[in-house]
Amino acid sequence: MNYSIDGFLSRDHKVAVVGLGYVGLPLAVHFARRYRVLGYDISTLRVQELTEGHDRTGEVSSDELKEVSESISFTADPADLATASVIIVTVPTPIDEYKIPDLRPVMSATATVGQHMSRGALVVYESTVYPGVTEDECVPVLEERSGLRWKEDFHVGYSPERINPGDKKHTFDRIVKVVAGDTPAVTHFMAELYGRVVLAGIHEAPSIKTAEASKVIENTQRDVNIALMNELSLIFDRMGLDTWDVLEAARTKWNFLPFEPGLVGGHCIGVDPYYLTFKAESLGYHPYVILAGRRINDGMGRHVAQMAVKMLIRSGRQVAGARVAVLGLTFKENIPDIRNTRVVDVIEELRDYGLEPVVHDPRADASEVRHEYGIELVQSLEGPFDAVILAVKHDEYREMGLEGIATLMKEPRVLLDVKAMFDRQQAQEVGFMYWRL
Numbered sequence: 001m002n003y004s005i006d007g008f009l010s011r012d013h014k015v016a017v018v019g020l021g022y023v024g025l026p027l028a029v030h031f032a033r034r035y036r037v038l039g040y041d042i043s044t045l046r047v048q049e050l051t052e053g054h055d056r057t058g059e060v061s062s063d064e065l066k067e068v069s070e071s072i073s074f075t076a077d078p079a080d081l082a083t084a085s086v087i088i089v090t091v092p093t094p095i096d097e098y099k100i101p102d103l104r105p106v107m108s109a110t111a112t113v114g115q116h117m118s119r120g121a122l123v124v125y126e127s128t129v130y131p132g133v134t135e136d137e138c139v140p141v142l143e144e145r146s147g148l149r150w151k152e153d154f155h156v157g158y159s160p161e162r163i164n165p166g167d168k169k170h171t172f173d174r175i176v177k178v179v180a181g182d183t184p185a186v187t188h189f190m191a192e193l194y195g196r197v198v199l200a201g202i203h204e205a206p207s208i209k210t211a212e213a214s215k216v217i218e219n220t221q222r223d224v225n226i227a228l229m230n231e232l233s234l235i236f237d238r239m240g241l242d243t244w245d246v247l248e249a250a251r252t253k254w255n256f257l258p259f260e261p262g263l264v265g266g267h268c269i270g271v272d273p274y275y276l277t278f279k280a281e282s283l284g285y286h287p288y289v290i291l292a293g294r295r296i297n298d299g300m301g302r303h304v305a306q307m308a309v310k311m312l313i314r315s316g317r318q319v320a321g322a323r324v325a326v327l328g329l330t331f332k333e334n335i336p337d338i339r340n341t342r343v344v345d346v347i348e349e350l351r352d353y354g355l356e357p358v359v360h361d362p363r364a365d366a367s368e369v370r371h372e373y374g375i376e377l378v379q380s381l382e383g384p385f386d387a388v389i390l391a392v393k394h395d396e397y398r399e400m401g402l403e404g405i406a407t408l409m410k411e412p413r414v415l416l417d418v419k420a421m422f423d424r425q426q427a428q429e430v431g432f433m434y435w436r437l
Helices: 005-010 024-032 044-051 062-067 078-083 104-116 133-146 184-195 208-239 243-250 272-282 288-298 300-314 343-352 366-373 395-406 424-430
Strands: 014-018 036-040 072-075 086-089 122-125 155-158 177-181 202-204 323-327 356-360 387-390 413-417 432-435
Touching: 014 024, 014 078, 014 104, 024 036, 024 072, 036 078, 044 072, 078 104, 086 104, 104 122, 104 133, 122 133, 122 184, 133 155, 133 208, 155 184, 155 208, 177 184, 177 208, 184 202, 208 243, 208 272, 208 288, 208 300, 272 288, 288 300, 300 343, 300 387, 300 413, 300 432, 323 343, 343 356, 387 395, 395 424, 413 424, 424 432
Parallel strands: 014 036, 014 086, 036 072, 086 122, 122 155, 177 202, 323 356, 323 387, 387 413, 413 432
Antiparallel strands: 155 177
């Protein structure tokens, strides 16, 4: 393939996106506004839904899918990848139960791509990995499955995904795109290719490993900063101080960073640091700060549950058998994404104390929650409850207001507002025993 953007456009080449989840689908739709696009996913149900114009993740509207319907096609047949000149891999890269990177999804996708890609193809990875995965792990599989030679018959590149689920402001086209290819010509081609659809600009990294590293440190930095806020909340709780009051005062200084305490889940911030620490330890370095931050953040769900128990005791209630409404299960507000949600830590700890958590979430898919966590979501909240834990700031709960939440509860009303959706003083004036991180 001639790595020229003009040649790419004039010969009407096709871009394939492998993995049509929270990252892949928005990417495919934006590319379809300029290029012919093939969207591939192993789920036939997912392909059928998208073909019919419905995105269950809520990231892309039916109108947007209709807008690009003439230039995008969806398939679950891997043989169709042979028609693409550029293949972009956007599959998940989770961790296993031992906090070790699980590369099976990306390696499986790589094997599929290698088996079906055509000579001259460019394979670009957007999945989050530790430095070296693209060239050291994926390239040998591509060569083995395709029978082609790297840098002679095909090329590879890396461009870290920066999708923030549920964020309608920082969309794919409004976030600077980092690109790196295995040769300078490929890097320049990727910059031109992405540059046609990304309005915010392109940054050409000097190497693929540099681009891979940039991705894992973005979320590692956020994770460590949130861990600091969580640790401060643990300290201030023992001092009898309200963490949010302290933060409000501290933010009056111009260079104070506006991080907040909370449950750190999802597919990025709670996962990516382990990719970096895994690689660091393989090189003989133990990353103290990063792993300390992870330990703090991974323990916050248990802390919330323990505070619920303490507040029930202070209210004079019996802990064993107490019914606690847990409002929200997704890893962040106003999205259906339940991947790596740390609300499950709260629920498990409540059960260990003998409480009965009743879990409600208007955004999450009940069957998916049942399959992933063995938790049964209730469709409606039937009180009275001994306590309410407002775990996720969904708009539906904001609309309920303190008065609506109060109708669900026994007196005295015990409310744990994890992310401070409501004002503490107003909650106390309404009559709540109120706590927040």
